[in-house]
Amino acid sequence: MSAFSFSERSLRLMDGVHPDLVKVVRRAMENTPSDFVVLEGVRSPERQQQLFQNGASRTLNSRHLTGHAIDLAPWIDQQIPWQDWPAFAALAQTMKLAARELGIPITWGGDWKNLKDGPHFELPRESYP
Template structure:
């Protein structure tokens, strides 16, 4: 199937809920920038409750499975909406991959590391840089606060958030955008990737007075223009 930016964004929508707004914005930009580089990704983890964290911590300890985290509930940045995990979204639009050597866009560079580069440019710290217990899918934006400070109720200052938003905005300005006009009406900005303009289908449909529907079972988008 042909993956659209709108579809790729929709795959991660639920996992973005509950994130600190500035972290959510950075994560959305991560998805968009990766897509522009020919690398669709999906967010597999976002906000995690304390209960969910404790259940994950029990895996490989008091429950079957491999150890996947060293953090108990309240000791993970996921518990405070400032961390996300990602995976590569495969061409079928359903399967995901954690293959860090995969070169799906055929540019002779590992897709995974290209996503990491984009994430760091946005201000994320990458779990793959940790000296122990490397967490390759993990990004976090902690604003210099510890989990102990988050547990105590401390949150990023407005100045820190503004600085982060400025960095995200500067990155946004570097994206290749295209203006799209439909019936003399400008719709939402599109992305220009390798000479091809990718437009948001729903915005086009609205401009044409058409109905847009999505069949998740067959992964089919349909645009129907009403006759006069």
């Protein structure tokens, strides 16, 4: 059992996220060796448009719009270590293990070939249209 738990903010940000993805995130928190936070769950079309215009997203058809994606970040020494790719990769390993244990497929944005998105996890379109 993990020594970590979700903040009220992280719990609120999981509202509307697909229940299977929430199960994976919760299972990851139970087994994580280091704390993490939820950055973003469901996005409004307006928020997605803003991210697209600012270059922070490459699509207007994000899985965040339907609750099939969530952004997570390691929480180390009371901050997000944005420049510490290994910390994001370690969180991804924890998420992938949780997904395997639950039999729920996930995709990590850090595995994408063109745009590496360390915080991003989603349910694949093939399994969750």
